[in-house]
Amino acid sequence: MNTSRSASLTLSGRFAALRLSGVPLIPMAILAALVLIALFADVLAPHDPEVGTLGDRFRPPAWLMGGSDKHLLGTDHLGRDVLSRLILGARVSVVVGFTAVIVAGILGTGLGILAGYLGGWVDQVIMRITDTWLALPALTFAIFLAAIVGPSEMNIVIILGAVYWTRYARVIRGEVLSIKERDFVRLAVVAGCSKRTIMRRHVLPNVVNSAVVLATLMLGVVIVTEAALSFLGVGVPPPKPAWGLMLADGKKGLMAGYWWLTVLPGACIMLMVLAANLLGDWLRVKLDPQLRQL
Amino acid sequence: MSAPLLEIRDLSTHYVSARGTRVVRAVEDVALRLEAAETLGLVGESGSGKTTLALSILRLLPPAARIVRGEIRFEGADLLTKSNAEMRRIRGKRIAMILQDPMASLNPLFTIGDQVAEPIRVHEGTGRRAAWGKAGDLLRAVRIASPETRLTEYPHQMSGGMRQRIVGAIAISCGPRLLIADEPTTSLDLTIQAQYLSLLRDLQRAHRLAMIFITHNLGIVARMCDVVAVMYAGRIVESGAVREIFNAPAHPYTRALLESIPRLGDAQERLAAIDGQPPDPAALPAGCAFHPRCPKAMDRCRDADPPPFTVASGHSARCWLWDS
Numbered sequence: 094m095n096t097s098r099s100a101s102l103t104l105s106g107r108f109a110a111l112r113l114s115g116v117p118l119i120p121m122a123i124l125a126a127l128v129l130i131a132l133f134a135d136v137l138a139p140h141d142p143e144v145g146t147l148g149d150r151f152r153p154p155a156w157l158m159g160g161s162d163k164h165l166l167g168t169d170h171l172g173r174d175v176l177s178r179l180i181l182g183a184r185v186s187v188v189v190g191f192t193a194v195i196v197a198g199i200l201g202t203g204l205g206i207l208a209g210y211l212g213g214w215v216d217q218v219i220m221r222i223t224d225t226w227l228a229l230p231a232l233t234f235a236i237f238l239a240a241i242v243g244p245s246e247m248n249i250v251i252i253l254g255a256v257y258w259t260r261y262a263r264v265i266r267g268e269v270l271s272i273k274e275r276d277f278v279r280l281a282v283v284a285g286c287s288k289r290t291i292m293r294r295h296v297l298p299n300v301v302n303s304a305v306v307l308a309t310l311m312l313g314v315v316i317v318t319e320a321a322l323s324f325l326g327v328g329v330p331p332p333k334p335a336w337g338l339m340l341a342d343g344k345k346g347l348m349a350g351y352w353w354l355t356v357l358p359g360a361c362i363m364l365m366v367l368a369a370n371l372l373g374d375w376l377r378v379k380l381d382p383q384l385r386q387l
Numbered sequence: 388m389s390a391p392l393l394e395i396r397d398l399s400t401h402y403v404s405a406r407g408t409r410v411v412r413a414v415e416d417v418a419l420r421l422e423a424a425e426t427l428g429l430v431g432e433s434g435s436g437k438t439t440l441a442l443s444i445l446r447l448l449p450p451a452a453r454i455v456r457g458e459i460r461f462e463g464a465d466l467l468t469k470s471n472a473e474m475r476r477i478r479g480k481r482i483a484m485i486l487q488d489p490m491a492s493l494n495p496l497f498t499i500g501d502q503v504a505e506p507i508r509v510h511e512g513t514g515r516r517a518a519w520g521k522a523g524d525l526l527r528a529v530r531i532a533s534p535e536t537r538l539t540e541y542p543h544q545m546s547g548g549m550r551q552r553i554v555g556a557i558a559i560s561c562g563p564r565l566l567i568a569d570e571p572t573t574s575l576d577l578t579i580q581a582q583y584l585s586l587l588r589d590l591q592r593a594h595r596l597a598m599i600f601i602t603h604n605l606g607i608v609a610r611m612c613d614v615v616a617v618m619y620a621g622r623i624v625e626s627g628a629v630r631e632i633f634n635a636p637a638h639p640y641t642r643a644l645l646e647s648i649p650r651l652g653d654a655q656e657r658l659a660a661i662d663g664q665p666p667d668p669a670a671l672p673a674g675c676a677f678h679p680r681c682p683k684a685m686d687r688c689r690d691a692d693p694p695p696f697t698v699a700s701g702h703s704a705r706c707w708l709w710d711s
Contacts (some may be wrong), residue, residue: 118452133446177637257482275491276486276487276488276491276492277491277492277493277494277495279486279492280486280492280554280557281494282447282478282491283445283447283478283479283483283484283486283507284478284479284483284505284506285475285476285479285480285506285508285509285510286475286505286506290509294497294505295494298494298495298496299496299498313528334482359423
């Protein structure tokens with residue numbers, strides 16, 4: 094334990110420590126699988142997800158009565174293959190989820206560092222904006238923005254980034270407040286470094302840990318929000334397959350017993366969010382110096 | 388005689404509360420001279436203004452502090468009239484500082500080489516490779532074994548004494564003329580302290596560095612310094628050559644300080660202590676700030692603050708006893 098703790102301070106040592114102490118296998122596997130599926134979606138999908146045969150509407154999954162090997166997970170109300178749509182939907186979720194988290198992360202971390210390090214009116218302005226942002230319910234705010242800019246994948250990323258950067262700004266600012274009192278920052282001041290150099294070379298590397306942990310935890314939130322936006326019709330525009338969109342389409346068939354149209358995309362969303370949260374929790378404990386001391 | 392390296396004239400630095408109602412005179416009417424290669428010991432109790440004086444020289448005071456008057460002439464130019472950009476070029480390059488806790492002065496995420504090379508790259512615009520080469524030489528200068536491998540290691544892989552020497556190497560990396568050391572040994576144990584002090588002494592000789600050594604340890608002053616300035620409540624109450632002050636202290640406060648050091652072979656059972664408490668810096672007593680605790684206080688001390696009187700050549704004391 095002792096050796097892994099001291100080694101975990103160096104970058105290469107940190108990865109070694111991560112390897113040693115049991116990466117949570119299940120969430121890692123789920124996320125890795127989803128990323129791979131997203132990457133190779135075109136190859137994996139057995140049918141065109143956007144074109145259906147109306148004669149094959151509402152086919153149940155293959156193992157049920159009336160199902161066929163042609164559509165393993167059945168078809169929807171337009172006769173489109175559910176499996177293919179799920180596979181390409183994974184691409185939407187992964188791409189939107191990761192890029193939105195990164196956009197929000199860069200924006201929030203940058204502003205958090207500026208607020209924390211510069212203090213004064215910069216801090217006041219940024220933090221008051223953050224307070225205002227946090228006071229608005231995230232989903233309502235996102236719907237509002239989406240209604241203004243209109244639906245597209247690119248716009249969703251921008252909206253999610255604009256809604257969620259405040260979470261980072263809050264946490265990072267707090268970290269920076271304590272880091273800037275550390276002696277190595279003061280030594281850099283005494284050594285004649287400019288504020289920009291100090292923020293870039295001494296503050297930023299010390300908050301990256303927190304930002305990464307936060308990003309992993311935010312991944313789940315962002316994916317759910319994306320699905321919700323798509324479900325409400327202000328997210329990914331049809332006929333593109335997105336899990337939230339599939340839920341919205343499928344709910345009409347729920348009463349008629351076409352459960353696979355809602356349960357399957359719902360399960361996909363749940364799996365991905367669960368995996369992201371489990372991984373985030375584990376990373377938080379792993380990289381938190383306070384918890385690491387225990 | 389040419390101009391001294393550093394000359395401070397009636398410098399006053401005050402802390403002002405947000406509404407301007409409370410004023411703490413942390414540094415008041417301070418005058419100092421320091422020649423190249425000379426070491427000045429700045430002694431005094433906590434809160435006597437030693438660190439504020441040092442930060443005033445570097446112009447790195449906290450926002451509440453104001454330099455209300457005075458002059459700080461370094462290498463012939465007044466530091467108080469310099470722009471922020473000019474001050475940045477002076478900090479680290481012409482005047483370096485070692486902080487109170489050098490153990491915490493290294494960034495845990497960067498290699499030693501990066502950190503020693505940083506001021507060289509900032510101030511001299513040297514490329515990474517050349518700066519690292521110079522960093523290796525610096526580590527050798529502070530007696531770190533196998534500097535090439537040490538350069539690529541991280542702070543947590545070093546012992547406390549080594550980290551401290553590395554901080555010393557960073558301080559001298561750009562060839563400063565003046566080094567301010569703010570209680571650099573308080574966090575070290577005694578044997579390492581002694582090593583570090585002799586290292587600083589050697590570096591000083593090798594580079595003709597002037598040094599301001601802030602401490603409350605009179606033993607270190609006796610060993611390290613050429614001249615001493617004793618601070619009390621923001622004023623320099625006595626200054627002069629080390630030998631002179633230790634042998635014939637002129638100010639009652641200095642005398643009391645020296646008497647409160649235990650000596651080997653001393654028959655005395657109880658250690659002499661200074662009566663009373665250090666004054667509240669926001670509400671200093673009228674007259675001489677030391678008079679409520681002074682065994683030799685006279686009526687005059689209650690009424691007027693004494694100016695510095697010359698005791699001997701280069702030795703002055705702010706005490707009415709010497710008014711004659």
